[in-house]
Amino acid sequence: MQPLGRPVSNLTLGLMFGLGSVLIWTGFILTSRAGALTPLGMTDMVAVRFGTALLVLLPLVWRWRWQWFTPRMFLLGAIGGLAYALSVYAGFERAPASHAALLLPGLMPIVIAVLAGLLLKEEKTLWVWLGIATSSLGILVLMFESLMASSEYLAGDLWFMLACLFWGIYTIMLRAWKLQPWVATVAVVAITSLLYLPTYALVLPVGLSEVSWQTVALQAFYQGVLATIVQMLCYVRAVQLLGATRMGALMALVPVFVGALAVPMFGEAMTDGTLIGIALGVVGAGLGLVRKPRRSLMRRTDTCCRNPV
Numbered sequence: 001m002q003p004l005g006r007p008v009s010n011l012t013l014g015l016m017f018g019l020g021s022v023l024i025w026t027g028f029i030l031t032s033r034a035g036a037l038t039p040l041g042m043t044d045m046v047a048v049r050f051g052t053a054l055l056v057l058l059p060l061v062w063r064w065r066w067q068w069f070t071p072r073m074f075l076l077g078a079i080g081g082l083a084y085a086l087s088v089y090a091g092f093e094r095a096p097a098s099h100a101a102l103l104l105p106g107l108m109p110i111v112i113a114v115l116a117g118l119l120l121k122e123e124k125t126l127w128v129w130l131g132i133a134t135s136s137l138g139i140l141v142l143m144f145e146s147l148m149a150s151s152e153y154l155a156g157d158l159w160f161m162l163a164c165l166f167w168g169i170y171t172i173m174l175r176a177w178k179l180q181p182w183v184a185t186v187a188v189v190a191i192t193s194l195l196y197l198p199t200y201a202l203v204l205p206v207g208l209s210e211v212s213w214q215t216v217a218l219q220a221f222y223q224g225v226l227a228t229i230v231q232m233l234c235y236v237r238a239v240q241l242l243g244a245t246r247m248g249a250l251m252a253l254v255p256v257f258v259g260a261l262a263v264p265m266f267g268e269a270m271t272d273g274t275l276i277g278i279a280l281g282v283v284g285a286g287l288g289l290v291r292k293p294r295r296s297l298m299r300r301t302d303t304c305c306r307n308p309v
Contacts, residue, residue: 014241018250021234025105026257028227030265032089033097035219037266039210042089045223047200048208048216049085052224054193060182061190068187072177076184077191080170085192087163095156096268101258102142103160105251106135106281111168119172131287138280145273185232252282 035045054061067073091100110132143157174184200206208216238250255278262268 010241014238015250017234018238018242021231021238022250022253022257024226024231024234025251025254026101026261027222028231029097029100029104029254029258030261031219031222031227032092033100033262033266035215036089036092038215039207040215040219041205041207042086042093043200043204044207045089045092045219046082046085046196047206048219049223049228050081050189050193051197052220053189053228054197056225056229057186057189060186064183064186065190067183068190072173073187074191076170076173076179077188078195079166079173080184081188081192082196084163084166084170087159087166091156091159091163093156094159095153097262097266098255098259098268098270098274099142099153099157100160101255101262102274102277102281103139103157104164105254106139106277106284107161107164108167109251110136110139111164112171115168115172116175120175127287131284133284134287135281135284138277138284141280142273142277145271185228189228252284252286255281 032045036042040048061068068077088100088104091103113128113132143154242250259270259274259278263270
């Protein structure tokens with residue numbers, strides 16, 4: 001007896017996983033911005049994120065304990081975990097969600113592509129570089145507008161740019177050392193927790209008691225489970241089914257979704273510079289689809305690290 005209905009194609013499955021990743025990434029930006037508007041500080045957000053992820057991944061942390069307890073894994077955790085998290089949450093405290101939506105998914109592929117070309121000598125086609133230049137122009141428009149209007153959001157934008165640099169270095173190390181995504185993810189969670197949580201508990205100010213348990217639970221579930229674990233699985237599966245180039249183009253939807261939701265949620269103004277920057281970012285991502293790159297940094301299954309949250 002034949003099963004009812006047609007089997008789902010790889011394209012359809014890939015789009016489902018890809019859109020799931022896009023939606024989680026969008027929610028990460030909005031949730032992080034919402035948390036930054038509460039008494040929760042940057043130090044609290046980092047602790048909630050990695051403390052929750054550590055509890056969820058504890059069996060794997062113990063199982064692979066001899067794989068992450070190495071100098072390389074400590075370096076990965078310090079850069080891709082602690083340095084990235086502190087930078088990105090510092091940005092959320094100082095800049096609107098619409099800026100994060102443009103800078104984080106827009107600048108990360110640019111930084112990774114440039115570092116890969118300089119350090120790993122990876123080649124890109126003319127169309128890919130044209131797309132990078134277009135996306136970069138969108139980011140420059142936003143930065144120019146921020147400088148001309150006021151310096152209110154400039155510090156937050158610079159923190160987001162620094163976070164992209166840390167994640168780019170982390171990704172290059174992953175690619176050069178040929179590490180598996182799951183092992184690297186568990187290592188980042190374990191090392192960051194080891195380096196940060198004792199300092200947070202003993203030295204840093206703790207603001208968890210100043211907010212409701214519902215707020216802490218929401219941040220813990222989204223930051224520690226959805227953004228750290230589920231998003232990675234969705235992204236890896238989408239890349240396997242669609243390819244890295246198509247998935248990179250789908251990520252251009254993030255600033256569109258965030259821009260549409262940030263206005264009613266936080267009362268953020270959608271300025272001309274933000275709109276132009278988002279439009280150029282979408283066009284830049286689309287240019288990468290014109291021709292498949294000969295060799296792409298995100299070809300392997302470690303592509304989960306291209307668009308982290």
